[in-house]
Amino acid sequence: xxxxxxxxxxxxxxxxxxxxxxxxxxxxxxxxxxxxxxxxxxxxxxxxxxxxxxxxxxxxxxxxxxxxxxxxxxxxxxxxxxxxxxxxxxxxxxxxxxxxxxxxxxxxxxxxxxxxxxxxxxxxxxxxxxxxxxxxxxxxxxxxxxxxxxxxxxxxxxxxxxxxxxxxxxxxxxxxxxxxxxxxxxxxxxxxxxxxxxxxxxxxxxxxxxxxxxxxxxxxxxxxxxxxxxxxxxxxxxxxxxxxxxxxxxxxxxxxxxxxxxxxxxxxxxxxxxxxxxxxxxxxxxxxxxxxxxxxxxxxxxxxxxxxxxxxxxxxxxxxxxxxxxxxxxxxxxxxxxxxxxxxxxxxxxxxxxxxxxxxxxxxxxxxxxxxxxxxxxxxxxxxxxxxxxxxxxxxxxxxxxxxxxx
Amino acid sequence: xxxxxxxxxxxxxxxxxxxxxxxxxxxxxxxxxxxxxxxxxxxxxxxxxxxxxxxxxxxxxxxxxxxxxxxxxxxxxxxxxxxxxxxxxxxxxxxxxxxxxxxxxxxxxxxxxxxxxxxxxxxxxxxxxxxxxxxxxxxxxxxxxxxxxxxxxxxxxxxxxxxxxxxxxxxxxxxxxxxxxxxxxxxxxxxxxxxxxxxxxxxxxxxxxxxxxxxxxxxxxxxxxxxxxxxxxxxxxxxxxxxxxxxxxxxxxxxxxxxxxxxxxxxxxxxxxxxxxxxxxxxxxxxxxxxxxxxxxxxxxxxxxxxxxxxxxxxxxxxxxxxxxxxxxxxxxxxxxxxxxxxxxxxxxxxxxxxxxxxxxxxxxxxxxxxxxxxxxxxxxxxxxxxxxxxxxxxxxxxxxxxxxxx
Numbered sequence: 001x002x003x004x005x006x007x008x009x010x011x012x013x014x015x016x017x018x019x020x021x022x023x024x025x026x027x028x029x030x031x032x033x034x035x036x037x038x039x040x041x042x043x044x045x046x047x048x049x050x051x052x053x054x055x056x057x058x059x060x061x062x063x064x065x066x067x068x069x070x071x072x073x074x075x076x077x078x079x080x081x082x083x084x085x086x087x088x089x090x091x092x093x094x095x096x097x098x099x100x101x102x103x104x105x106x107x108x109x110x111x112x113x114x115x116x117x118x119x120x121x122x123x124x125x126x127x128x129x130x131x132x133x134x135x136x137x138x139x140x141x142x143x144x145x146x147x148x149x150x151x152x153x154x155x156x157x158x159x160x161x162x163x164x165x166x167x168x169x170x171x172x173x174x175x176x177x178x179x180x181x182x183x184x185x186x187x188x189x190x191x192x193x194x195x196x197x198x199x200x201x202x203x204x205x206x207x208x209x210x211x212x213x214x215x216x217x218x219x220x221x222x223x224x225x226x227x228x229x230x231x232x233x234x235x236x237x238x239x240x241x242x243x244x245x246x247x248x249x250x251x252x253x254x255x256x257x258x259x260x261x262x263x264x265x266x267x268x269x270x271x272x273x274x275x276x277x278x279x280x281x282x283x284x285x286x287x288x289x290x291x292x293x294x295x296x297x298x299x300x301x302x303x304x305x306x307x308x309x310x311x312x313x314x315x316x317x318x319x320x321x322x323x324x325x326x327x328x329x330x331x332x333x334x335x336x337x338x339x340x341x342x343x344x345x346x347x348x349x350x351x352x353x354x355x356x357x358x359x360x361x362x363x364x365x366x367x368x369x370x371x372x373x374x375x376x377x378x379x380x381x382x383x384x385x386x387x388x389x390x391x392x393x394x395x396x397x398x399x400x401x402x403x404x405x406x407x
Numbered sequence: 408x409x410x411x412x413x414x415x416x417x418x419x420x421x422x423x424x425x426x427x428x429x430x431x432x433x434x435x436x437x438x439x440x441x442x443x444x445x446x447x448x449x450x451x452x453x454x455x456x457x458x459x460x461x462x463x464x465x466x467x468x469x470x471x472x473x474x475x476x477x478x479x480x481x482x483x484x485x486x487x488x489x490x491x492x493x494x495x496x497x498x499x500x501x502x503x504x505x506x507x508x509x510x511x512x513x514x515x516x517x518x519x520x521x522x523x524x525x526x527x528x529x530x531x532x533x534x535x536x537x538x539x540x541x542x543x544x545x546x547x548x549x550x551x552x553x554x555x556x557x558x559x560x561x562x563x564x565x566x567x568x569x570x571x572x573x574x575x576x577x578x579x580x581x582x583x584x585x586x587x588x589x590x591x592x593x594x595x596x597x598x599x600x601x602x603x604x605x606x607x608x609x610x611x612x613x614x615x616x617x618x619x620x621x622x623x624x625x626x627x628x629x630x631x632x633x634x635x636x637x638x639x640x641x642x643x644x645x646x647x648x649x650x651x652x653x654x655x656x657x658x659x660x661x662x663x664x665x666x667x668x669x670x671x672x673x674x675x676x677x678x679x680x681x682x683x684x685x686x687x688x689x690x691x692x693x694x695x696x697x698x699x700x701x702x703x704x705x706x707x708x709x710x711x712x713x714x715x716x717x718x719x720x721x722x723x724x725x726x727x728x729x730x731x732x733x734x735x736x737x738x739x740x741x742x743x744x745x746x747x748x749x750x751x752x753x754x755x756x757x758x759x760x761x762x763x764x765x766x767x768x769x770x771x772x773x774x775x776x777x778x779x780x781x782x783x784x785x786x787x788x789x790x791x792x793x794x795x796x797x798x799x800x801x802x803x804x805x806x807x808x809x810x811x812x813x814x
Binding site: 016020050053054056057058061062064065066069072076078079080082084086093096143144145 | 426457460465468476483494500501506527550
């Protein structure tokens with residue numbers, strides 16, 4: 001008898017009918033001889049409604065109280081799903097984050113999981129119960145309700161799977177797996193049967209919005225093998241797991257794209273210690289997430305820095321830099337919006353040469369100009385004009401023959 | 408500095424504007440130099456909506472899961488009210504039933520308070536915080552969410568006041584106190600400045616729907632003085648407290664009426680031991696709440712029983728009695744709907760004679776026929792034709808001059 005953790009997102013439990021469907025799916029899994037633990041999100045729209053109410057009362061609602069408020073969304077889902085399971089004859093019990101022993105730390109609305117005490121869940125499982133656990137929430141050491149922020153339900157599912165030593169953790173969502181590229185962009189994109197944690201992390205941070213990085217990191221840390229699959233059908237999805245030797249045979253696992261990027265380049269920065277720290281510090285303080293960061297010494301003896309960020313942050317970034325650059329008489333700031341990022345990801349890169357050359361040639365042949373370039377051990381990322389990003393994705397996808405099943 | 412517990416019902420927190428009003432009222436109480444602990448219900452309509460969702464999924468939803476579901480209503484109220492308090496500069500924190508240390512026992516959806524551990528609340532109060540506690544909910548010894556059933560928020564307020572040794576417990580509601588009679592029926596009904604627990608209990612069980620009996624019983628048991636007052640104005644309400652010698656000077660404290668009553672009379676019951684138990688047992692099993700119960704031996708040597716109940720239970724009661732009476736060949740059942748009950752309540756009855764005579768004369772003078780009569784140490788109750796109940800109330804109210812402030 002296998003123990004299967006299934007995570008259902010807000011869309012999957014977005015109406016009473018959908019809740020009944022989830023219950024039926026869980027019953028099937030159970031009837032096949034498995035123990036089932038579901039981790040569920042709030043019904044879609046619920047969290048936004050609660051935030052809206054809080055914001056009507058206060059422009060800056062207390063984060064502690066937001067946690068108390070938002071946690072009710074998942075609490076309603078688990079009760080309704082448990083009722084639906086009981087109605088079709090499955091002995092089920094709902095479990096809040098606190099009852100699931102999800103102990104958290106960190107600031108309110110952005111909790112991190114500190115440790116897990118799965119004893120209550122284990123007791124219920126020993127009684128043969130099917131469990132419905134509230135995603136996205138835990139409890140602080142002093143007993144306060146704590147939510148885990150965006151992607152929190154995925155994190156809960158991975159943590160519950162780790163704590164219960166589950167055989168499988170299924171992340172059931174509205175996509176049916178991880179693809180070699182976004183199928184809306186590259187028609188012949190192929191669903192990957194498996195992908196390593198590190199590749200999944202690079203894909204996640206490169207615009208593939210299947211899962212938040214921290215859930216993948218948590219799974220990697222605790223060795224939780226999980227599967228991203230559709231909640232709408234029974235097709236196998238994509239297994240995410242520790243890399244194994246066979247995986248290196250594939251040079252590039254996938255290509256991801258991220259639109260609406262912007263670049264800032266600052267030139268004329270005195271080439272002195274501490275300058276980069278000051279600039280990056282000012283941007284961090286303004287809560288701007290930088291993506292690519294490139295620094296160099298120009299021929300004029302001054303340093304130059306380039307960063308990319310989401311284009312909606314561009315104004316805020318310029319404002320944050322202004323007072324700083326006022327003290328550097330030679331500095332100049334140059335901005336560019338309307339760019340996009342393309343990343344090619346694969347652990348095979350480590351043992352194959354010429355990957356960058358193949359990629360740049362493909363882009364060049366397609367007449368696409370490359371802006372910034374940044375690389376990691378298993379990723380090559382470039383910026384291109386946003387109007388050419390789809391062409392760029394198709395060109396790179398074709399160049400590495402990602403539509404073909406590797407032999 | 409006094410510690411004041413204020414209970415706000417679902418109507419008082421029924422919209423974001425009303426939540427803001429409650430916050431402003433609490434701030435005023437705080438600014439007057441008091442510590443304030445609010446106990447709040449779910450926003451009006453919320454609990455019904457949640458039950459409706461559960462019933463759409465299952466005709467008979469699990470009571471354990473209903474508790475998990477319904478507890479979210481109060482959890483949302485406390486968070487929103489705490490946010491509203493913080494917005495106007497009051498250092499506030501919301502507290503769930505579990506965090507408030509409300510330990511419960513009994514079956515789900517009908518919890519009883521076992522004991523209280525107010526340490527978390529005391530810690531917050533010591534930090535100078537204003538608290539917002541979720542009414543209607545507690546936690547079982549094994550950590551499960553438990554709701555307290557109808558009137559549960561009043562019970563929470565009384566229990567919190569007892570545990571924190573509060574100076575005052577205010578039950579803020581949509582009536583501004585306890586009246587000598589329902590002012591919609593008796594125009595010159597007078598608001599009582601105080602009433603004893605026992606009188607309040609008799610009034611509650613006689614149709615005065617200000618508070619559920621068990622909250623009053625809990626207050627009496629733990630000596631919690633509480634005040635029923637309006638959430639819409641600052642008028643003093645009615646203090647409910649242990650009786651003191653002065654109270655006995657008043658013969659009748661108030662008159663309460665209960666409509667939609669029905670009577671069943673069974674005649675021809677063998678005068679043997681165990682018969683009453685069988686009949687009452689059958690009605691109890693059918694979950695019918697009997698009110699007045701009168702038994703006697705008739706001149707024919709058979710016993711006769713009469714009971715009153717809510718008229719909506721009449722059909723169910725007849726069905727429950729049918730199989731039983733089939734075995735008593737001389738038995739006959741007679742039913743009467745369309746009656747109402749009038750109760751005159753006052754601890755002064757214990758030391759004054761002629762109270763019943765005055766009451767019956769007043770009803771007779773008004774041409775009102777008395778059906779059943781039942782009495783307790785501090786109550787005389789009669790049934791009358793429902794069409795005459797308002798006349799009856801006015802006649803008895805006048806006879807005891809309840810509109811006049813006693814000297």
